[in-house]
Amino acid sequence: MHMIQRKKIIIGNWKMNPETAEEAEKLFSTVAKNVSRTKKTDIVICPPFIYLQALLKIRTSKIKLGVQDAFPGSVGAYTGEVSTDMLYNMGARYVILGHSERRALGESNSDINKKIKFSLVAGLVPIVCVGESARDLSHSYFNLVKSQLEECLKGIPKNSISKIIIAYEPIWAISTTLDRKDATPEDAKEMTIFIRKILSDKFGSEVSRMRVIYGGSVNEKDAALFLEHGGVDGLLPGRASLDATKFAKIIDICEALSK
Ligand code: PGA
Numbered sequence: 001m002h003m004i005q006r007k008k009i010i011i012g013n014w015k016m017n018p019e020t021a022e023e024a025e026k027l028f029s030t031v032a033k034n035v036s037r038t039k040k041t042d043i044v045i046c047p048p049f050i051y052l053q054a055l056l057k058i059r060t061s062k063i064k065l066g067v068q069d070a071f072p073g074s075v076g077a078y079t080g081e082v083s084t085d086m087l088y089n090m091g092a093r094y095v096i097l098g099h100s101e102r103r104a105l106g107e108s109n110s111d112i113n114k115k116i117k118f119s120l121v122a123g124l125v126p127i128v129c130v131g132e133s134a135r136d137l138s139h140s141y142f143n144l145v146k147s148q149l150e151e152c153l154k155g156i157p158k159n160s161i162s163k164i165i166i167a168y169e170p171i172w173a174i175s176t177t178l179d180r181k182d183a184t185p186e187d188a189k190e191m192t193i194f195i196r197k198i199l200s201d202k203f204g205s206e207v208s209r210m211r212v213i214y215g216g217s218v219n220e221k222d223a224a225l226f227l228e229h230g231g232v233d234g235l236l237p238g239r240a241s242l243d244a245t246k247f248a249k250i251i252d253i254c255e256a257l258s259k
Pocket of ligand 1: 013169173174175176215216217218236237238239240
Protein backbone atom coordinates (compact mmCIF):
# COMPACT_ATOMS: atom_id res chain seq x y z
CA MET A 1 0.00 0.00 0.00
CA HIS A 2 1.49 3.37 -0.91
CA MET A 3 1.67 6.18 1.60
CA ILE A 4 -0.65 9.11 1.01
CA GLN A 5 1.29 12.36 0.75
CA ARG A 6 -0.44 15.22 2.50
CA LYS A 7 0.66 18.67 1.37
CA LYS A 8 1.81 20.72 4.34
CA ILE A 9 -0.06 23.87 5.26
CA ILE A 10 0.91 26.95 7.27
CA ILE A 11 -2.01 29.04 8.51
CA GLY A 12 -1.57 32.47 10.10
CA ASN A 13 -4.23 33.39 12.63
CA TRP A 14 -4.05 37.17 12.96
CA LYS A 15 -6.76 37.17 15.66
CA MET A 16 -7.97 40.77 16.29
CA ASN A 17 -4.89 42.40 14.70
CA PRO A 18 -3.54 44.70 13.35
CA GLU A 19 -5.21 47.97 14.25
CA THR A 20 -5.45 49.55 10.80
CA ALA A 21 -6.12 48.44 7.24
CA GLU A 22 -2.82 50.02 6.16
CA GLU A 23 -0.88 47.83 8.56
CA ALA A 24 -2.84 44.78 7.42
CA GLU A 25 -2.04 45.48 3.77
CA LYS A 26 1.62 46.08 4.52
CA LEU A 27 1.95 42.88 6.53
CA PHE A 28 0.18 40.83 3.88
CA SER A 29 2.19 42.32 0.98
CA THR A 30 5.47 41.73 2.76
CA VAL A 31 4.60 38.11 3.43
CA ALA A 32 3.47 37.72 -0.19
CA LYS A 33 6.79 39.07 -1.42
CA ASN A 34 8.79 36.82 0.90
CA VAL A 35 6.99 33.63 -0.09
CA SER A 36 6.78 34.18 -3.83
CA ARG A 37 8.92 31.12 -4.53
CA THR A 38 7.00 28.70 -2.32
CA LYS A 39 5.81 25.60 -4.18
CA LYS A 40 5.33 22.72 -1.82
CA THR A 41 3.48 24.41 1.04
CA ASP A 42 -0.09 25.69 1.18
CA ILE A 43 -0.23 29.13 2.81
CA VAL A 44 -3.31 30.67 4.40
CA ILE A 45 -3.75 33.96 6.23
CA CYS A 46 -6.83 34.54 8.37
CA PRO A 47 -7.29 38.29 9.03
CA PRO A 48 -10.24 40.02 10.68
CA PHE A 49 -13.27 40.09 8.32
CA ILE A 50 -13.00 43.78 7.56
CA TYR A 51 -9.57 43.46 5.94
CA LEU A 52 -10.56 40.62 3.65
CA GLN A 53 -11.58 42.70 0.68
CA ALA A 54 -8.45 44.86 0.65
CA LEU A 55 -6.17 41.85 1.04
CA LEU A 56 -7.90 39.99 -1.79
CA LYS A 57 -6.82 42.81 -4.09
CA ILE A 58 -3.16 42.22 -3.36
CA ARG A 59 -1.92 39.92 -6.10
CA THR A 60 -0.39 36.65 -5.00
CA SER A 61 -0.97 33.15 -6.19
CA LYS A 62 0.70 31.70 -3.13
CA ILE A 63 -1.53 32.84 -0.27
CA LYS A 64 -5.18 31.93 0.21
CA LEU A 65 -7.37 33.90 2.56
CA GLY A 66 -9.39 32.56 5.44
CA VAL A 67 -11.45 33.94 8.29
CA GLN A 68 -11.64 33.24 12.01
CA ASP A 69 -15.34 32.42 12.33
CA ALA A 70 -18.47 32.40 10.18
CA PHE A 71 -22.19 32.33 10.78
CA PRO A 72 -23.77 29.16 9.39
CA GLY A 73 -26.03 30.26 6.57
CA SER A 74 -26.58 32.52 3.65
CA VAL A 75 -28.55 35.68 4.45
CA GLY A 76 -31.12 36.57 7.11
CA ALA A 77 -32.01 38.48 10.23
CA TYR A 78 -28.81 37.87 12.24
CA THR A 79 -27.54 41.24 13.37
CA GLY A 80 -23.79 41.53 13.45
CA GLU A 81 -23.07 38.21 11.76
CA VAL A 82 -21.24 37.37 8.54
CA SER A 83 -22.31 34.18 6.77
CA THR A 84 -20.37 31.27 5.33
CA ASP A 85 -21.89 31.95 1.90
CA MET A 86 -20.99 35.66 1.99
CA LEU A 87 -17.42 34.85 2.92
CA TYR A 88 -17.02 32.33 0.15
CA ASN A 89 -18.55 34.73 -2.36
CA MET A 90 -16.14 37.43 -1.23
CA GLY A 91 -13.15 35.14 -1.86
CA ALA A 92 -12.35 33.51 1.48
CA ARG A 93 -11.48 29.83 1.12
CA TYR A 94 -10.76 28.70 4.69
CA VAL A 95 -12.41 29.26 8.04
CA ILE A 96 -11.01 28.67 11.52
CA LEU A 97 -13.80 27.19 13.63
CA GLY A 98 -13.97 26.46 17.33
CA HIS A 99 -10.84 28.36 18.29
CA SER A 100 -10.39 28.24 22.06
CA GLU A 101 -10.82 32.01 22.24
CA ARG A 102 -14.26 31.63 20.65
CA ARG A 103 -15.12 28.66 22.82
CA ALA A 104 -14.27 30.89 25.80
CA LEU A 105 -16.90 33.33 24.53
CA GLY A 106 -19.51 30.60 24.73
CA GLU A 107 -19.26 28.65 21.48
CA SER A 108 -20.22 24.99 21.98
CA ASN A 109 -19.31 21.83 20.09
CA SER A 110 -22.78 21.76 18.61
CA ASP A 111 -22.46 25.38 17.38
CA ILE A 112 -19.16 24.39 15.78
CA ASN A 113 -20.76 21.31 14.23
CA LYS A 114 -23.35 23.47 12.51
CA LYS A 115 -20.71 25.92 11.30
CA ILE A 116 -18.61 23.08 9.86
CA LYS A 117 -21.58 21.74 7.91
CA PHE A 118 -22.50 25.12 6.45
CA SER A 119 -18.86 25.90 5.66
CA LEU A 120 -18.52 22.68 3.68
CA VAL A 121 -21.67 23.44 1.71
CA ALA A 122 -20.46 26.99 1.04
CA GLY A 123 -17.10 25.68 -0.20
CA LEU A 124 -14.96 26.87 2.71
CA VAL A 125 -12.34 24.55 4.18
CA PRO A 126 -13.00 24.27 7.93
CA ILE A 127 -9.97 24.39 10.22
CA VAL A 128 -11.43 22.88 13.37
CA CYS A 129 -9.59 23.64 16.60
CA VAL A 130 -9.51 21.19 19.46
CA GLY A 131 -7.39 21.11 22.59
CA GLU A 132 -7.41 20.92 26.35
CA SER A 133 -6.90 23.78 28.78
CA ALA A 134 -4.66 21.74 31.09
CA ARG A 135 -2.99 18.37 31.32
CA ASP A 136 -3.66 16.12 34.28
CA LEU A 137 -1.94 13.00 35.51
CA SER A 138 -4.95 10.83 34.80
CA HIS A 139 -4.82 11.85 31.12
CA SER A 140 -8.46 12.91 31.00
CA TYR A 141 -7.49 15.46 28.35
CA PHE A 142 -7.64 12.65 25.81
CA ASN A 143 -11.32 12.18 26.62
CA LEU A 144 -11.93 15.89 26.27
CA VAL A 145 -10.35 16.03 22.82
CA LYS A 146 -12.26 12.86 21.87
CA SER A 147 -15.60 14.41 22.76
CA GLN A 148 -14.69 17.68 21.01
CA LEU A 149 -13.95 15.67 17.85
CA GLU A 150 -17.04 13.48 18.12
CA GLU A 151 -19.43 16.35 18.81
CA CYS A 152 -17.92 18.78 16.31
CA LEU A 153 -17.85 16.21 13.51
CA LYS A 154 -21.19 14.55 14.24
CA GLY A 155 -23.11 13.76 11.04
CA ILE A 156 -20.35 14.87 8.66
CA PRO A 157 -20.52 12.56 5.63
CA LYS A 158 -17.53 10.26 5.20
CA ASN A 159 -16.83 11.66 1.76
CA SER A 160 -16.43 15.21 3.17
CA ILE A 161 -14.14 14.37 6.04
CA SER A 162 -10.87 14.72 4.13
CA LYS A 163 -11.71 18.35 3.34
CA ILE A 164 -11.56 19.26 7.02
CA ILE A 165 -8.33 20.27 8.75
CA ILE A 166 -7.99 19.53 12.47
CA ALA A 167 -5.82 21.92 14.46
CA TYR A 168 -4.61 20.63 17.80
CA GLU A 169 -4.10 23.68 19.98
CA PRO A 170 -3.44 22.94 23.65
CA ILE A 171 -4.70 26.09 25.36
CA TRP A 172 -1.92 25.89 27.98
CA ALA A 173 0.65 26.47 25.20
CA ILE A 174 -1.05 29.40 23.44
CA SER A 175 1.02 32.58 23.64
CA THR A 176 -1.58 34.66 25.48
CA THR A 177 -2.38 32.08 28.16
CA LEU A 178 -1.19 33.23 31.58
CA ASP A 179 1.46 30.89 33.01
CA ARG A 180 1.73 29.22 29.64
CA LYS A 181 4.09 26.32 29.11
CA ASP A 182 5.87 25.13 26.00
CA ALA A 183 4.36 22.10 24.37
CA THR A 184 6.87 19.66 22.93
CA PRO A 185 6.79 17.93 19.55
CA GLU A 186 6.17 14.73 21.51
CA ASP A 187 3.03 16.28 23.07
CA ALA A 188 1.82 17.15 19.57
CA LYS A 189 2.73 13.74 18.21
CA GLU A 190 0.90 11.67 20.79
CA MET A 191 -2.20 13.80 20.33
CA THR A 192 -2.14 13.71 16.52
CA ILE A 193 -1.83 9.92 16.62
CA PHE A 194 -4.78 9.84 19.02
CA ILE A 195 -6.83 12.21 16.83
CA ARG A 196 -6.17 10.08 13.73
CA LYS A 197 -7.15 6.93 15.62
CA ILE A 198 -10.45 8.39 16.88
CA LEU A 199 -11.33 9.71 13.44
CA SER A 200 -10.30 6.54 11.57
CA ASP A 201 -12.54 4.48 13.85
CA LYS A 202 -15.43 6.74 12.95
CA PHE A 203 -14.77 7.75 9.34
CA GLY A 204 -12.52 5.01 7.98
CA SER A 205 -9.69 5.23 5.51
CA GLU A 206 -10.57 8.70 4.18
CA VAL A 207 -8.98 10.06 7.36
CA SER A 208 -5.55 9.27 5.93
CA ARG A 209 -6.11 12.21 3.57
CA MET A 210 -6.99 14.65 6.36
CA ARG A 211 -4.47 17.15 7.60
CA VAL A 212 -3.85 17.43 11.33
CA ILE A 213 -1.85 20.50 12.29
CA TYR A 214 -0.47 22.04 15.48
CA GLY A 215 -0.80 25.49 16.99
CA GLY A 216 0.31 27.04 20.29
CA SER A 217 3.11 29.62 20.28
CA VAL A 218 4.76 28.15 17.20
CA ASN A 219 7.58 30.37 16.00
CA GLU A 220 10.49 30.36 13.60
CA LYS A 221 12.66 28.70 16.23
CA ASP A 222 10.57 25.62 16.94
CA ALA A 223 8.66 25.19 13.67
CA ALA A 224 11.17 22.67 12.33
CA LEU A 225 10.92 20.58 15.49
CA PHE A 226 7.14 20.37 15.30
CA LEU A 227 7.14 19.65 11.58
CA GLU A 228 9.82 16.98 11.84
CA HIS A 229 8.93 15.32 15.11
CA GLY A 230 5.36 16.38 15.91
CA GLY A 231 3.66 14.11 13.38
CA VAL A 232 1.80 17.11 11.95
CA ASP A 233 0.89 18.27 8.46
CA GLY A 234 1.30 21.94 9.20
CA LEU A 235 1.20 24.73 11.74
CA LEU A 236 -1.18 27.44 12.95
CA PRO A 237 0.88 30.31 14.35
CA GLY A 238 -0.88 33.28 15.92
CA ARG A 239 1.58 35.81 17.29
CA ALA A 240 4.38 34.82 14.90
CA SER A 241 2.07 35.39 11.93
CA LEU A 242 1.94 39.11 12.77
CA ASP A 243 5.63 39.44 11.96
CA ALA A 244 6.17 39.08 8.20
CA THR A 245 9.76 37.92 8.59
CA LYS A 246 8.97 35.29 11.20
CA PHE A 247 5.93 34.02 9.34
CA ALA A 248 7.83 33.76 6.04
CA LYS A 249 10.65 31.99 7.86
CA ILE A 250 8.20 29.37 9.18
CA ILE A 251 6.98 28.84 5.61
CA ASP A 252 10.56 28.51 4.33
CA ILE A 253 11.29 25.93 7.00
CA CYS A 254 8.20 23.97 6.01
CA GLU A 255 9.13 24.23 2.35
CA ALA A 256 12.64 22.94 3.01
CA LEU A 257 11.27 19.95 4.92
CA SER A 258 8.64 19.04 2.32
CA LYS A 259 9.35 16.38 -0.25
P1 PGA B 1 -0.14 31.74 19.29
O1 PGA B 1 -1.65 31.52 18.78
O2 PGA B 1 0.74 31.21 18.18
O3 PGA B 1 -0.02 33.20 19.48
O4 PGA B 1 -0.02 30.93 20.53
C1 PGA B 1 -2.07 30.34 18.19
C2 PGA B 1 -3.58 30.32 18.18
O5 PGA B 1 -4.18 30.61 19.23
O6 PGA B 1 -4.19 30.05 17.11
